[in-house]
Amino acid sequence: MRDIADRLGVSSVTVSKALNDKDGVSDELKEKIKVLAVEMGYRYNATARSMKEGLTHNIGVIIPERFTGPTQSFYVRVFQRITRHLEDQGYYGILHILNEEDEEGLTLPKLYSDNKVDGFIVLGQISKEYIELVRSMDVPKMFLDFYDEHSDIDSVVTDNFYAAYELTNVLVQQGHRSIAYVGNLYSTSSIQDRFLGYYKSLLEHRMPMNPDLILNDRDERGTFIEIDLPESLPTAFVCNCDQVAHLLVQKLTSLGIQVPQQCSVVGFDNDIYALLSEPKLTTVEVDVEQMARTAVQSMLKKVDNPNRNFGRVHVKGNIIYRDSVSAAPETLEMQSPTSI
């Protein structure tokens, strides 16, 4: 900047104003300065501004390692959207993959202790203990795609409840009266909320909830376990995620049960498993774009004003209709007397 100023015989203040398009410089001079800057290959020193402002213009994005494995591109996609929105605002996203060791050992990212970021977006459920640690950080933070009832940290989540409710409604409308839910209710808030949406649909249609039709799919550590099918098979399954729906379809098929003719199955997430499955899964697509945008906007407002609070923001999902749902078998028979 000084070099540019010297070459033009003006002060560095003027150059700064021109390059930032601020008032107080004639348009003519501004233009001259900008042209020369490009010519001289000038690159803005963001560090100097950070120093002055006390703001790094970086936001840390924390993703637990277990959500980054093979076949798990979802969070990477979300991260990508986040950075795009951040860049639109002159910010950068710095990805921090939280490994198990640090999560269990309650180690804060060096990003924090080195003052490298102005705030954190945590993308994906972390342990209760780590949530407490995150709370203790003296910067704005928010949770994305999960929340914790005991903390006051702002969060942006898919409207799991309503999406599961609507998806179950679809099954009911197709004549299903015996519908199972597949998922460990104590594992994540997503699974819980999706279950409650399923339950709301049952309630609304005066269908009893049968505890035998709530099927566990994973142990406490999130590892998938064999699904125990009930004695008397339901005609439809609401699965908490596509991967489990995929496993379930495989299991049913291997038992000689046809999907969707004999059993309908729906998933959640619209990830690779929804397409890998045979038949392809009817499922719910998360609105990644909207979630990323909301999280970034809220975060930047919090950076400006640390007292801003947004609470829990729900983003609606979209049902994707594919081939894993059909009318309930009994209904089919009733509807087609020709088959008698």
Next chain:
Amino acid sequence: MRDIADRLGVSSVTVSKALNDKDGVSDELKEKIKVLAVEMGYRYNATARSMKEGLTHNIGVIIPERFTGPTQSFYVRVFQRITRHLEDQGYYGILHILNEEDEEGLTLPKLYSDNKVDGFIVLGQISKEYIELVRSMDVPKMFLDFYDEHSDIDSVVTDNFYAAYELTNVLVQQGHRSIAYVGNLYSTSSIQDRFLGYYKSLLEHRMPMNPDLILNDRDERGTFIEIDLPESLPTAFVCNCDQVAHLLVQKLTSLGIQVPQQCSVVGFDNDIYALLSEPKLTTVEVDVEQMARTAVQSMLKKVDNPNRNFGRVHVKGNIIYRDSVSAAPETLEMQSPTSI
């Protein structure tokens, strides 16, 4: 720092030295300062140091968007290793996913124009035009997992040549004499080098190269195409990657050809497709850890001294033996006269 200094009645210089474990402060005072720092919740301001040093202690990692899709966790894993090694050296990795638009429009990352990083590691093949653009950047840069013959940019790559050579040798040792190579030789340097390793093995064993046995797998834009099998089927296939090997196995199986009994197939990468395949693929595992370590070390040396050059560094891969290879059919018959 000033606050700490004031509370202890010393200067901020002394505090700085103590916190950085430099000479010139008594051990006693150092200890006192460190304790107080923790007590006061002091967080180091990395920005200030950056300002002074003219170094951001950040390294940009550029991954082309097309390598981050579903089922492509490889580069994310590499990124994770890179950041781990960077952190060990007091550095941070900033991920920049290069979207197609920016790659075609030759837009440099804002990370560069904002002086946010001290160097770039490009992870995954980019277009020739973009390579030229990268060259024009006035910071240290290096390529990871690919290289370009026309540029003098340092690179770290898997030793594709030798790994493919060794893998082909394995097939030859199993009695195979008609071995195909599957891959578009004009697509990436990896595919080319793997082909040459395959060719070297043929040469060494005095086996003629049959052009009909070089099978294309993708078009210019990298989209997979249907593989055209030759009239007379070889007894083994060396595929340039696991995904293509997986597709090939599916195709062979659907044609009623048994793998590996009638045809052996080997892949490359040891990714999710190697395990998805039935039978599981014999393949080459890239030494991610070693590649990441080498890239980071070289990069940091270049940051210290921009004139340092490392050229092309090859990292050896490991063959993973699974179930997609068996002895050549004719050999089998010769070996087991009991079957007559």
Next chain:
DNA sequence: CTGAAAGCGCTTACAG
């Protein structure tokens, strides 16, 4: 419309 001065929080080189 233009610029001199101060300051962001560190580190380095030097003096004591």
Next chain:
DNA sequence: CTGAAAGCGCTTACAG
């Protein structure tokens, strides 16, 4: 072993 001074490259508040 300890500290006063200068400086990294910007921006902001103020004076002209």
